[in-house]
Amino acid sequence: MRLKNVPGAREVIADSEFVVLYPEQQKGNWAALFGNDDPVHIEIGMGKGKFLTGMAMAHPDVNYIGIEKYSSVLLRAVQKQEELRLPNLRLIRMDAEDITEVFAPGEVDRIYLNFSDPWPKDRHAKRRLTSGTFLARYQKILTRTGRLEFKTDNRSLFEFSLESVAESGWRLIASTNDLHHSELKEGNIMTEYEERFSAMGNPIYKLIADQGTE
Numbered sequence: 001m002r003l004k005n006v007p008g009a010r011e012v013i014a015d016s017e018f019v020v021l022y023p024e025q026q027k028g029n030w031a032a033l034f035g036n037d038d039p040v041h042i043e044i045g046m047g048k049g050k051f052l053t054g055m056a057m058a059h060p061d062v063n064y065i066g067i068e069k070y071s072s073v074l075l076r077a078v079q080k081q082e083e084l085r086l087p088n089l090r091l092i093r094m095d096a097e098d099i100t101e102v103f104a105p106g107e108v109d110r111i112y113l114n115f116s117d118p119w120p121k122d123r124h125a126k127r128r129l130t131s132g133t134f135l136a137r138y139q140k141i142l143t144r145t146g147r148l149e150f151k152t153d154n155r156s157l158f159e160f161s162l163e164s165v166a167e168s169g170w171r172l173i174a175s176t177n178d179l180h181h182s183e184l185k186e187g188n189i190m191t192e193y194e195e196r197f198s199a200m201g202n203p204i205y206k207l208i209a210d211q212g213t214e
Contacts, residue, residue, distance in 0.1 A: 009071040028104035039109035049077025054189040056089040103141040113150040115193040118157040130161035135168040153197040158205035171212030179204040
């Protein structure tokens with residue numbers, strides 16, 4: 001998918017008090033930035049921010065950090081946060097590959113992956129956010145009982161993710177092939193893509209996994 005460049009997006013993002021410009025400097029100190037010891041939940045590939053904004057509003061006792069690679073996409077989340085000014089939400093523009101440079105071991109309680117790029121070609125499998133390569137990165141920053149939650153409309157990516165979780169030694173806590181008609185729908189906050197695909201009648205897949213150390 002080709003993203004439309006939005007003139008001035010980087011400038012708006014850089015000027016926002018809710019965007020952390022040098023996140024690597026916060027490694028191990030995110031609690032100090034938020035001014036509390038509440039759990040830290042992150043979304044990788046947050047898009048325009050509908051999901052994470054909704055989560056931050058619904059759970060004021062959790063600190064949320066949204067990560068997005070593309071300025072033109074993150075801009076929408078920044079503009080929304082400038083309106084809402086939620087104290088428990090911060091945003092970062094960065095590549096997910098650098099996540100261990102931004103969060104210290106055991107600093108993150110939950111990771112959300114929503115409608116990630118499926119990278120359909122086999123040679124790009126390692127780029128998928130649920131690949132063994134990325135799961136190894138997540139293990140380094142999650143708490144001992146931390147969890148990963150993943151949603152997608154792509155069946156092939158979902159099946160790949162289930163295999164990846166098992167092969168990487170993670171524990172599958174729950175999964176469904178039709179989120180909106182399952183018990184996992186309780187408390188579910190939809191993303192922009194989720195609303196669109198659901199309206200088309202497409203099933204939404206979801207899995208929840210941890211490192212099996214509870």
